[in-house]
Amino acid sequence: MNDLLNTDTLKSWTGYNNLRDLTRFLNRMKIPYANCGEAHIVSTLASVQTAFDAKEVNESVEIIRVDEVLKLTKLSRSTIHLHTKKRLFPSSKQLGPKSVGWYKKDILQWLEGKRDWQ
Numbered sequence: 001m002n003d004l005l006n007t008d009t010l011k012s013w014t015g016y017n018n019l020r021d022l023t024r025f026l027n028r029m030k031i032p033y034a035n036c037g038e039a040h041i042v043s044t045l046a047s048v049q050t051a052f053d054a055k056e057v058n059e060s061v062e063i064i065r066v067d068e069v070l071k072l073t074k075l076s077r078s079t080i081h082l083h084t085k086k087r088l089f090p091s092s093k094q095l096g097p098k099s100v101g102w103y104k105k106d107i108l109q110w111l112e113g114k115r116d117w118q
Contacts, residue, residue, distance in 0.1 A: 003045040010041060013048065015062060029061075063093065063101035072107055 007019070010033075016022040022041065026033050029051045033043040064072075069080065083089035090106035 005043050005045055005048060007041045010043060010048070062104040063095070064104045064107065065099070065101050066092075068104075069102050069107055072111065 005013070007022070010026070011017055011022055014022060014025050016025050019041070023033075023035075026041070026043065031043055031047050031051045033041050033047075036042055066077065066080075069075075070077065073080070075083070080089055084091055090102055090110055092100035092102050095101050
């Protein structure tokens with residue numbers, strides 16, 4: 001028997017706080033789910049666990065936007081751009097026509113000095 005997970009549980013497990021990001025995440029991870037009306041998503045515990053085990057989700061695939069990068073690094077936008085250009089900082093990933101993000105894992109590794117970005 002599969003336990004059902006509701007929207008709030010899925011949000012807390014994945015770290016995505018809004019419905020749009022949560023559904024994009026579920027689609028990207030290929031987690032089957034049912035859209036049950038406005039603002040309600042349901043999936044099975046087994047489906048989510050399988051996806052988490054297969055992809056090692058959490059911080060390894062979590063993408064953060066520039067505001068969170070600024071907060072974590074305490075750098076300015078221009079400094080991040082300059083360091084990225086000089087390959088001293090992780091490069092951003094294009095999310096859409098006008099938006100970029102960074103893998104949280106890369107930013108945390110950069111903060112710990114564990115990775116050379118050359």
